[in-house]
Amino acid sequence: MFYRGLPLRAFGRRVRGFWLLLILLLAACAPPQGAPAPQPPSPPAPAFPATVTDDDGQTVTIEREPQRLITLAPSNTEIVYALGIGDRLVAVSDYSDYPPEAAAKPEVGYIRVDIERVIAYNPDLILATGAHRQQVTPQLRQRGLKVITLDPKNIDHLFDNILLVGRATGQTAAAEKLVADLKARVQQIEAKVRQAKTRPRVFFELDKSLFTVGPGSFIHDMIVRAGGENIAGDADRPYPQLSLEVLLQRDPEVIIITDIGPYGGETPESVRARPGWQTISAVKNDRIVPINPDLVNRPGPRIVDGFEAIARALHPEVFS
Amino acid sequence: MTAGVHGRPIPTARRRTLPAALLLVGLVVAVGLLAVSFGPVRIPVPTVWAIILNRLISGLIEPDWPPTLATIVLDVRLPRVILAGLVGSALAAAGATYQGLFRNPLADPYILGVASGAALGASLAIVALPPTPLPVSPVPALAFTGAVLAVAAVYLLGRVDHRLPTTTLILAGVAVGSFLSALNTYVMILGGNRIVQVIAWLLGGFTGATWFQVTLMLPYLLAGLLVLIAFGYRLNVLQLEDEEARQLGVDVDRLRLLLAVGGALITAAAVAVSGIIGFVGLVVPHLVRLVFGPNYRTLLPLTALAGAGFMVLADLAARTLLSPVEVPVGVVTAFVGGPFFLFLLQRRKREVF
Numbered sequence: 053m054f055y056r057g058l059p060l061r062a063f064g065r066r067v068r069g070f071w072l073l074l075i076l077l078l079a080a081c082a083p084p085q086g087a088p089a090p091q092p093p094s095p096p097a098p099a100f101p102a103t104v105t106d107d108d109g110q111t112v113t114i115e116r117e118p119q120r121l122i123t124l125a126p127s128n129t130e131i132v133y134a135l136g137i138g139d140r141l142v143a144v145s146d147y148s149d150y151p152p153e154a155a156a157k158p159e160v161g162y163i164r165v166d167i168e169r170v171i172a173y174n175p176d177l178i179l180a181t182g183a184h185r186q187q188v189t190p191q192l193r194q195r196g197l198k199v200i201t202l203d204p205k206n207i208d209h210l211f212d213n214i215l216l217v218g219r220a221t222g223q224t225a226a227a228e229k230l231v232a233d234l235k236a237r238v239q240q241i242e243a244k245v246r247q248a249k250t251r252p253r254v255f256f257e258l259d260k261s262l263f264t265v266g267p268g269s270f271i272h273d274m275i276v277r278a279g280g281e282n283i284a285g286d287a288d289r290p291y292p293q294l295s296l297e298v299l300l301q302r303d304p305e306v307i308i309i310t311d312i313g314p315y316g317g318e319t320p321e322s323v324r325a326r327p328g329w330q331t332i333s334a335v336k337n338d339r340i341v342p343i344n345p346d347l348v349n350r351p352g353p354r355i356v357d358g359f360e361a362i363a364r365a366l367h368p369e370v371f372s
Numbered sequence: 373m374t375a376g377v378h379g380r381p382i383p384t385a386r387r388r389t390l391p392a393a394l395l396l397v398g399l400v401v402a403v404g405l406l407a408v409s410f411g412p413v414r415i416p417v418p419t420v421w422a423i424i425l426n427r428l429i430s431g432l433i434e435p436d437w438p439p440t441l442a443t444i445v446l447d448v449r450l451p452r453v454i455l456a457g458l459v460g461s462a463l464a465a466a467g468a469t470y471q472g473l474f475r476n477p478l479a480d481p482y483i484l485g486v487a488s489g490a491a492l493g494a495s496l497a498i499v500a501l502p503p504t505p506l507p508v509s510p511v512p513a514l515a516f517t518g519a520v521l522a523v524a525a526v527y528l529l530g531r532v533d534h535r536l537p538t539t540t541l542i543l544a545g546v547a548v549g550s551f552l553s554a555l556n557t558y559v560m561i562l563g564g565n566r567i568v569q570v571i572a573w574l575l576g577g578f579t580g581a582t583w584f585q586v587t588l589m590l591p592y593l594l595a596g597l598l599v600l601i602a603f604g605y606r607l608n609v610l611q612l613e614d615e616e617a618r619q620l621g622v623d624v625d626r627l628r629l630l631l632a633v634g635g636a637l638i639t640a641a642a643v644a645v646s647g648i649i650g651f652v653g654l655v656v657p658h659l660v661r662l663v664f665g666p667n668y669r670t671l672l673p674l675t676a677l678a679g680a681g682f683m684v685l686a687d688l689a690a691r692t693l694l695s696p697v698e699v700p701v702g703v704v705t706a707f708v709g710g711p712f713f714l715f716l717l718q719r720r721k722r723e724v725f
Contacts, residue, residue: 147564261572261579287697296448296580298696300440301413315565317502327582328447331440 099222107203117222118177128179130352135223142173204351206273234356241363245279248367254280255304262294278363307334310345341365400681407453407688412695452581456687457680462642464679466635467653472607474538481639481653484545485522488552490643493518495570499563512644519640536625576647577701585645596638605669649702655709662716
């Protein structure tokens, strides 16, 4: 390993637009009707068997509506609950603590997954992430289990993922409504951001050893969309470690800390007290904002809450 | 006459030592000046020195620089360079001591379990203690405590009656080290999300070095180095068989204990402030031995000096190579130290070993 990077998220393929393309293709291939007479709208096609293509590029066919779900990441657990089918989860990943009732479910691991236990729960659908691509997903697929990998790279990709899970679980309508609501909120936030006259420089602290976010990370994407300028925007990797000299020189106007509470115990006061930090604009102007890391680290429905929190931190004046 | 690492006579090194030693002092000073002058933020070198001079003798120069630059030089770069120097000095001197103590060229500062003890202490501090927004982190204190307890355990396990044979000491060190590493891994798994912080600590480095850390480290380093240099010359006698050394009037076991504790103390202090940085403690003593010969009277002070220079240089590379991103300093020390060591070994092995 030649540099430092946090193993938070692996790489993935985009599926945006895939479904639109598929629908157009199917429409084009549909056999011509004998009589062009106006017809009543055809009854909705049966949802199952459903065929979906996930972020691994794997095409997965699901015969019946899944009733025994397992999630391998907290973000996926949150998606399943948001679709209203949390009761179908027979087990969840470690750290699945939202919504609170998820914490009561049995756990099967996270980055390291207990394969035996997963098999023992006899799931009919498993929701994995890009982090499971090397070790876990192939093992599960070999045993004939249905696995869908979600590996979103930005908010729009996440919305596609939610629709994908909706189709795979027979919750298309709920997924469409959820995504429509989330999209509307994102648009509201972006409309407010457009009113802002400033584009503040921001330092986003993952850890007090100055790990931060760079291009290619979900959070960097959100900072830019929330009208901020990431001071690590020129880094060559998604999770770089910034040197303190560079941090001081680039003089962030806003500092967002996520290593708070149980995640590191930092507070605006402790940041303000760090030696040498008193010359930073964000410290002088009292603009150190703590944000719950679960809102920005987990690519689930709450990411919009995280997006709003970032936008508020950057432009408090337009959110008053 | 005293004996070298493998019992061969020490070449008469004295004659060429003094000028070379002076050259080394000059080199280390130059490296220090270089490291303070350059960093990821480009500040004109005259400005850097104007800032430092102005701090030493206030009002000497009318400040024409933004206060941020003064903060960068005085609160970020200077403590970082000094801390790197202190840690490099500690690890190299401890490595040289242990190589002599155990008559083993593969010995390093972590051989007595200091690293795994410190790592366990740090992990516990990060994982088990409720995170508190204290200005003083509990991590260095627990890391230091862990290191000292580990060495104490190794001493008690390695002692045979009143003797302190090197073989049992090494075996105890390896056993205690493995056991504590396993415990540490378990603590890390229990730590869940905080595993990231533990790994960041384990990687080691001088990111976020402060004057507080310098003052934390300095007393231990001075006391430990003093012990090592004051008694280290007797390591020459320890290269003999224990019986021969006793006949020469050396209390072998007491000397071993003294040197082991001195080395452990400075290693523990170094690890507590900088995490676990490999390679320096192994390679620098050999480099110095290859250049100056194996006489511990000169080897220990020169190794302490060279370790400081080596680490300052490695950290300079760590913070400037991929700016604005940092490279772990341990990667630099291994990357640079390894090939350079092999190069010297190829050239000098017949002469010295």
